[in-house]
Amino acid sequence: MIEFLPLLLFVGAVVVLLMGYSVAFSLAGTGLLFAAIGAMTGHFDSVFLEAVPNRIFSVMNNETLIAVPLFVFMGVMLEKSRIAEELLDTMAALFGSMRGGLGISVTLVGMLLAASTGIVGATVVTMGLLSLPTMLKRGYDPAVATGTICASGTLGQIIPPSIVLVLLGDVISNAYQQSQIDQGIFSPETVTVGDLFxxxxxxxxxxxxxxxxxxxxxxxxxxxxxxxxxEEELNQITNLWLRALKALVPPVVLIGLVLGSILGGFATPTEAASVGAVGAIGLAVMRRAFNLKTLNEVMRSTTQVSSMVFIILVGASIFSLVFRGYGGDDLVRDFLHDLPGGVVGAMAIVMLIVFLLGFFLDFIEITFVVVPIVAPILLSMGLDPVWLGVMLAINLQTSFLTPPFGFALFYLRGVAPAHVSTTQIYKGVVPFILIQLLVLGLLAWQTGLATWLPELVYG
Structure with a gap:
């Protein structure tokens, strides 16, 4: 019975989550409850709970994670300054003369917004409010329109500088160091957020x-x-290329400064995020969209999102410590090592579990709860940490799209007109899910797609 306690702990946390309780307090509460039961029955070592204060302090003292509120601030400020609206209008005019041009413009703007905000919910909602009515008015099939918006909105999971990659980078780095220690290797080599970008x-x-x-x-x-x-409508638009330059150049320059400073080694992700935050304020000032009301709204949104991330991280830290205290990491390690197919079978099972969990849990919970458990084991089996991080990010992105529980579908359903049915939204995302699975399979086959660039830049 004792060996099944880690599994019961995990199932208990999922049950509490499905009952509708807050994620952070569900994880922490379930962990503390099982720790108390274990302590009273003599099956749990209290030394793991004594490590909680140090774990929380290390989380709050982590310089890499300071990039999260700064990137969130940057994204929300760009959203409030209506840059997305101008981008959509301009790109639609540029590609509008060809069939499918609106869909292509939505995809390209989704890519730019992903690189600017890194927040899936904000991107999907913004694109849904701005582009969906236009696409439907132009006669687009509702399934094609909604599928394009959902898929483009989830690009924030994988296009750097993504908050998902920032969080995954920190977790994968810790997991890599843990795997090295488990193998008796003491090397200063580590994995950075820049590597994952x-x-x-x-x-x-x-x-x-x-x-x-x-x-x-x-x-x-x-x-x-x-x-x-x-064509007669497009002919009414004057100075199109000048408008396009004005709409595209500022956000592209900002993205280039943020990414270039990280990838070029001139700044840490946190320092680059601060550049992005200040740059977003500069763009808002240029567009005359910056005032005290806007600043107040942006700071409130940033505080809410950042608080959610860090309180979940604290809850997940407590849960993980209790899980390890019951020997859960050994249970998972034995299970993965005993699977047929070796590292390939272990990776396949982990990817399937992460994919299924993505139906019910946000990427933050999966990143902080599941990845720290499975990543050290997979890395000790010889997998490349950068490749593993990118595979997990794309996997999470795919689960965000998959019916019936994909988060992107719920975000769009909340802002879509009533005459657009949920079935049409589900039907629209199916081709994009197949595309993502194809890219995921290609990445699994050709690992160099993820590892070649970091090796080229950093050697």
């Missing part, structure tokens, strides 16, 4: 290219589903 760049761009290719395919095979904007 570089590793995710090519797969992220591959996804964008695949989305655009699908839109071109639809335009060829079902032209009535993705009509072009009437």
């Amino acid at each position: 570089l590793g995710a760049l090519i797969p992220g761009l591959l996804l964008v290219a695949a989305y655009i290719a699908y839109m071109v395919f639809v335009a060829i095979t079902r032209p009535q589903a993705v009509p072009a904007i009437p």
Whole structure:
């Protein structure tokens, strides 16, 4: 019975979550309850609970995680300054003369917003409010329109600088060090957030290219589903290329400064995030959208999101310590090592579990609860840490799209018109799920897609 306590702990946490309680307090409360039961029955070593204060202090003292509120501030400020709206209008005009042009413009703007905000919910809601009514008005098939918006909105999971990659980078780095210690290797070598940013760049761009290719395919095979904007309407737009430059250059320059400073080794992710936050304020000032009311709204949103992330991290830390106290990490290690197929079978099972958990849990909970348990084991089996991090990020992105519980579907359902059915939204995302699984399979086959760029830049 004792050996099944870690499994009961995990199941208990899931049950409490499904009852509707807060994630952070569900994890911490379940962990503390099982620790108390174990302490009273003599099956739990209290030394693990004594490590909680040190774990919480190390979380709050982690310089890498300071990048999270700064990136959130940057994204929310760009959202409030209506840059997304101007980008959509301009890109739609640029590509509107061709069938599927609106879909292509939504994909490209989704990519830029992903690199600017890194927040899936904010991107999907913004794109849904701004582009969905326009696409439907132009005669787009509702399934194609909603699928494009959901898929483009989830690019924030993989296109750097992504908050998902920041959090995963920190967890994977710790897991890599733990795996080295478990193997008796004491090396100063580590994995950085910059490594993960570089590793995710090519797969992220591959996804964008695949989305655009699908839109071109639809335009060829079902032209009535993705009509072009009437030519007489496009002729009414003056100075299009000048407008395009004004809309595109500022956010692209900001993204280039943030990413370039990280990838070039000139700044840490935290320092680059501060540059992004200040740059976002500068863009808002240029657009005359910066005032005390806007600043107040942005700071409130940033505080709410950041508080949620860190309180979940604290709850997950307590849960993980109790899980390890019951020998849960040994149980998982034995299970993965005993699977047929070796490291391939272990990786396949982990990816399946993460995919299924993505239906019910946000990426933050999965990153802080599941990844610290399985990552050291997989890394000790010889997997590349950067490749593992990118695979997990794309996997989570896919689960965000998958019916019936994909988070992106709920976000869009909340802002979509009533005449757009949930079935149409589900139908629309299916081709994009297949595209992501194809890219995931390609990345599993050709690991160099994730590892080549970091090795080229950092050696």
